[in-house]
Every structure is written in C-alpha cells, then in structure tokens.
Amino acid sequence: MRITAAQRTENENRIRAAMDRLLRGEIPPGGNCDIKTLARESSVDRTAFYGKRPYSHLRLEFENRLQRLQEAGHTPDPKTAQIDRLKTENGKLKERLAQAEQAIEELGDFRNQALARLAAQHEEIVQLRTASAPSTRVTRLPTPRTEAIGPC
Structure with a gap:
C-alpha cells in the first residue's frame, strides 16, 4: 500500500522528532541510540530505513x-558511556591487580630468604655454643643471701 505525501511528511516529522530526542539522550527503557529504537519511537517499520527505501536518507542523517556527537566527546546513550567508563575502570583494576600480585610474589620471595637466613644463623649459634661449651671453665659464684643483716 502506497502512502500519500502528507503521510510521508508526517512520518518524516515523527522520525526527526524521535531522532532529536535520542540524540539529546532521552533513551527509552530497553532502547539504545540506534536505528531500531529510532524506528520503534517513530512508529515506522525499521526496513524503511535501509536500501532504496523512503527513509534511508534519514538513517544516514x-x-x-550521532557520529559527530561521538567525535565531539558527547555520548547521547548513557548506557554506552557507562560501558566505556566501566571498561576503562576495569582495565585500571586489572593493572592494579597485576601489580599487587607481583608485590605479593616479591614479598613471598623475601620472606623465604629471611627464613633461610634465620635458620642459617640459628644453626651457626648452635654450633658456636657446642664448640665453646667443653673448653670453658666457668666458676659458679655463690648465690647471694636473701636474709637481712641488721636493721636497714
């Protein structure tokens, strides 16, 4: 069924109004800033935007x-901006995690070295004690008296 010129103009006006809303960031729930949502919001069949169909020039527009807005740094779809932000944050967190894992590994190596050194020092102390024990002649001193000698 063919549409009249008045219907076509009315459809184009609805498409342009929906286009303006989407590009301002007024994205409906469950929608994105894309042709599918544009078609749904303007109540026009999505296939009318492709090929040599009546509204393909509006799809290109x-x-x-949308591309000019994105190049200017403005993302009309808050979900897309949130996804980009979360991807960046995720990359930073992955890098922090890798650094933390490396630090933990280095600290584990340091701990193992410290334990090995302590064990070696303990072994050396034990050897020194056993080597010096039989040759020393330590005289034991008498224990001091604990009773008081006279008034103090």
Whole structure:
C-alpha cells in the first residue's frame, strides 16, 4: 500500500522528532541510540530505513549526527558511556591487580630468604655454643643471701 505525501511528511516529522530526542539522550527503557529504537519511537517499520527505501536518507542523517556527537566527546546513550567508563575502570583494576600480585610474589620471595637466613644463623649459634661449651671453665659464684643483716 502506497502512502500519500502528507503521510510521508508526517512520518518524516515523527522520525526527526524521535531522532532529536535520542540524540539529546532521552533513551527509552530497553532502547539504545540506534536505528531500531529510532524506528520503534517513530512508529515506522525499521526496513524503511535501509536500501532504496523512503527513509534511508534519514538513517544516514541520524548516523552522521550521532557520529559527530561521538567525535565531539558527547555520548547521547548513557548506557554506552557507562560501558566505556566501566571498561576503562576495569582495565585500571586489572593493572592494579597485576601489580599487587607481583608485590605479593616479591614479598613471598623475601620472606623465604629471611627464613633461610634465620635458620642459617640459628644453626651457626648452635654450633658456636657446642664448640665453646667443653673448653670453658666457668666458676659458679655463690648465690647471694636473701636474709637481712641488721636493721636497714
């Protein structure tokens, strides 16, 4: 069924209004800033935007405007901006995790070296004690008296 010129103009006006809303960031729940949502919001069949269909020029206009906004650093779809932000944050956290794992490994190596040194020092102390014990002649001193001698 063919549409009249008035219907086509009305459809184009609805498409442009929906396009403006989407590019301002007014994304409906469950939607994105894309052709599928544009078609749904303007109540036009999505296939009308592709090929040599009546609204393919509006699809190109929408994609060009969206690209210019993205190049300017503005993302109309808050979900896309959130995904980009979370990907960046995830990359930073992965790097911090790798650094922490490396530090833990280095500290584990240091701990093992310290324990080995302590064990070697303990062994040396034990050897020195056994080597010096038989040759020393230590005289034991008498224990001091604990009773008091006279008034103090």
